Amino acid sequence: MSQFVYLYRESRTPTPKELESRMASTLAWFRELEQNGHLAVYGHPLNRTDGRVVKKGDVLDGPYAETKDIVIGFSVIEAKDLDEAARLADSCPLVAAGCLIEVRPVLVL
Amino acid sequence: MEANVSFYRSESARLVAALTRIFGVENLSLAEDVAQDTLAKAFEVWSYGGVPEHYSALLMVAAKNRVLDAFRRERTASKWAPELQHMIESEWTLRPAVEELFLPAALKDDELRMMFSCCHPQLAEEVQVALILNLLCGFGAEEIARINLASTPAMQKRISRGKRSLGESRRLFELTADDFAARLGAVHRALYLLFSEGYHSACEESVIRVELCREALRLIRQLVDHAPAATSATYALAALICFGTARLPGRMNELGELLVLADQDRSRWDAQLISEGLALLDRSASGSELSEYHLEATIAGLHTSARRAEDTHWAEIVELYDLYLRLRPSPVVALNRAMALAELEGPVKGLEAIAAISEVERLRDYPFYAAARGELELRCGQRAVARDHLQAALGLARNSAERRFLRRRISECGD
Numbered sequence: 001m002s003q004f005v006y007l008y009r010e011s012r013t014p015t016p017k018e019l020e021s022r023m024a025s026t027l028a029w030f031r032e033l034e035q036n037g038h039l040a041v042y043g044h045p046l047n048r049t050d051g052r053v054v055k056k057g058d059v060l061d062g063p064y065a066e067t068k069d070i071v072i073g074f075s076v077i078e079a080k081d082l083d084e085a086a087r088l089a090d091s092c093p094l095v096a097a098g099c100l101i102e103v104r105p106v107l108v109l
Numbered sequence: 110m111e112a113n114v115s116f117y118r119s120e121s122a123r124l125v126a127a128l129t130r131i132f133g134v135e136n137l138s139l140a141e142d143v144a145q146d147t148l149a150k151a152f153e154v155w156s157y158g159g160v161p162e163h164y165s166a167l168l169m170v171a172a173k174n175r176v177l178d179a180f181r182r183e184r185t186a187s188k189w190a191p192e193l194q195h196m197i198e199s200e201w202t203l204r205p206a207v208e209e210l211f212l213p214a215a216l217k218d219d220e221l222r223m224m225f226s227c228c229h230p231q232l233a234e235e236v237q238v239a240l241i242l243n244l245l246c247g248f249g250a251e252e253i254a255r256i257n258l259a260s261t262p263a264m265q266k267r268i269s270r271g272k273r274s275l276g277e278s279r280r281l282f283e284l285t286a287d288d289f290a291a292r293l294g295a296v297h298r299a300l301y302l303l304f305s306e307g308y309h310s311a312c313e314e315s316v317i318r319v320e321l322c323r324e325a326l327r328l329i330r331q332l333v334d335h336a337p338a339a340t341s342a343t344y345a346l347a348a349l350i351c352f353g354t355a356r357l358p359g360r361m362n363e364l365g366e367l368l369v370l371a372d373q374d375r376s377r378w379d380a381q382l383i384s385e386g387l388a389l390l391d392r393s394a395s396g397s398e399l400s401e402y403h404l405e406a407t408i409a410g411l412h413t414s415a416r417r418a419e420d421t422h423w424a425e426i427v428e429l430y431d432l433y434l435r436l437r438p439s440p441v442v443a444l445n446r447a448m449a450l451a452e453l454e455g456p457v458k459g460l461e462a463i464a465a466i467s468e469v470e471r472l473r474d475y476p477f478y479a480a481a482r483g484e485l486e487l488r489c490g491q492r493a494v495a496r497d498h499l500q501a502a503l504g505l506a507r508n509s510a511e512r513r514f515l516r517r518r519i520s521e522c523g524d
Contacts, residue, residue: 016145017247019152020117026156045153073157 001078003040004085007102008094009069013048018097025093033077038088043075069100076106118247118320119327120165121148124172125244126219131176131210133190134226135276141244143179147172173211177203218284220245221335224328225282226275228295236271237299238306243268246324256312256321258507284337293338297346297402300329308353311507315361322354326382333389344393345402351386352409355379367514371418383413404433423453440471448481456488476505480515487522496522 014022033039048070051062063070079085082105089101121144128140151168161167180197183189189197196206209215227240235257242248248256254264282292306312307321329347332338359373390410393403408429415421430446443466451459463469463482472478483498496519503515 014149015249016121016148016152017117017249019149019156020115023152023156023160027159030157042157045157073153075157 001037001080002108003106004077004079004082005104005106006043006075006077006089006092007071007104008073008075008092009100009102010072010094010098011068011070012098014097022093022097029092030075033088038078039075040078041076043073045073046071048072071102072099116164117148118324120168121145121247122220122223122245123165123216124148124168126223127169127211127216128172128176129223129244130215130219130281132179133193133279134281135279136188137272137276139179143172143175147175169211169216173207176210177207180207218335220328221331221338222281222284224296224299224331225284225289225292226278227271228292228299229274229278229282230291230295232271232274234298234302236267237295238302239264239268240271240275241299241303241328242324245328246320252317255314256306256310256317258311284335289337293332293340293343296332296338297342300325300332300350301346301402303328304350304353308357313508313510315365315510319357322350322357325350326354341393341396341398342400342402344389345400345406348386348389348393349402349406349409351382351389352406352413355382355386355413361510365510366517367510370412373418375416375418378413386410386413399432399436401433401437404429404436408433421452423449427453438467440466440468441475443467444472444475444478444481448485451485451488456485459485460489474505476502476507476511476515478502479505480518483518487518492522 030039030042046063048063051064053060053062053064065071077085077088079088082103085105086103089095089103092099092101095101124144124147125140128143129137132140147168151164151171155161155164180189180203184197187194197203223245224241227244228237232240239253239257242253242256243250250265250268251261253268254261257264286292304322304325307318307323307325310318310321312318329343329350332343333347355378356373358377358379359375360368362368362374386406387410390406393406408426411422411426411429426449427446430442430449433442434446444463447459447462447466450462460482463478463485466472469478479498479502483495483502486492486495486498499515499519499522503512503519506512506515
């Protein structure tokens with residue numbers, strides 16, 4: 001098993017009502033991952049409006065986004081390989097709600 | 110926490126009501142923003158960690174911290190009422206003052222206060238109901254527009270105007286005011302309209318209709334629990350709403366088809382709500398007041414207590430409709446009476462009663478008028494006449510469930 005990071009990205013701001021309806025299904029998805037031994041770290045949601053981008057010689061207001069899809073949270077997953085990690089991400093309710101999940105293998109020697 | 114329990118509506122009501130009281134009604138939009146923000150953040154955080162058991166209290170604590178932030182950030186702004194301004198000027202007085210504003214005794218009546226404030230006599234009934242739906246039930250302008258078959262911009266305007274009026278009144282309604290009784294009547298009317306929207310709605314979506322009835326139920330229960338508001342009429346209206354909500358699961362079958370009362374599977378009715386309704390109906394019987402709510406609730410109670418359609422006490426129901434017509438004549442009530450009479454004395458008598466309705470022109474665009482005539486003609490064996498009436502009803506139908514129902518009845522008429 002290897003580790004992969006999920007970076008959840010979204011380009012719009014959901015309403016509280018939408019967030020509530022995602023909450024139950026997201027919790028269920030997390031629990032299933034946990035039960036099947038795929039969840040290394042639940043992670044955290046990230047503040048969508050405040051942040052800083054620190055570069056050499058400059059500090060900008062964040063969040064940083066090349067496109068409008070800012071990172072809204074992260075988790076760390078255990079999976080056999082990148083394909084499995086991507087497959088597991090596909091079942092995340094956030095994807096159905098229009099978010100992207102960037103799946104990155106953790107670098108090991 | 111169960112996957113299907115939604116608390117967004119009730120928690121947003123609690124937060125908006127409390128924050129409006131705290132910030133002042135002229136700062137209503139700030140109250141709404143803080144409430145929405147608090148809920149949004151909570152839902153996102155709890156998506157990762159699970160919903161805590163005491164979510165309601167935790168939401169209020171989060172709101173309190175944001176109130177402190179708001180006061181600190183805008184200490185010198187002149188947006189606050191003078192008493193508030195004085196309190197927040199120094200950090201020493203700010204914290205204890207805010208703590209006091211969030212005490213349970215203070216929070217307790219906030220939603221009622223908001224409900225009564227929304228029912229301002231200067232606002233049209235439809236505006237009062239729209240405000241209640243928006244501020245106390247968490248419905249957005251788009252949802253409310255859908256329910257009313259109106260356009261979203263029109264509804265947004267209606268709601269903004271209502272909120273502007275609320276802001277201009279500068280104070281929320283005080284529950285100890287002299288005109289409490291009069292305002293209570295307006296609140297009854299608004300909750301009755303809210304419940305009717307849910308129960309009789311022309312709106313397509315049955316999910317929204319169930320939510321409307323449940324919200325009406327939640328709000329009327331608050332009146333029942335507040336002694337000065339727990340009048341005989343409140344009990345009667347509460348009973349009516351309980352009975353209606355109890356019967357909702359039976360109105361459609363698994364295929365999404367509308368069913369007449371006689372064909373409904375009564376085992377799907379909510380027995381607990383029926384019991385609650387009967388207890389409330391009982392309490393409404395004390396005193397000499399007899400309102401439309403009493404009559405409608407008693408009629409609904411008679412329907413709901415009949416274990417099978419055949420056990421319905423139609424004679425009593427007809428008598429109650431007679432009383433209702435004496436209290437407040439209305440062609441719709443007369444139509445309902447005629448249908449009950451048809452059950453008691455046969456379809457010919459029912460048709461005669463319909464023909465005798467005064468001001469019957471007011472029913473011209475009411476689909477149930479044509480549908481009722483069609484049903485009774487069908488029972489008399491007059492298939493061709495029945496088909497004509499049902500076709501007319503089909504033309505007036507308001508959503509696809511009603512249309513499908515009428516088409517099925519039309520096919521019963523044969524060629």
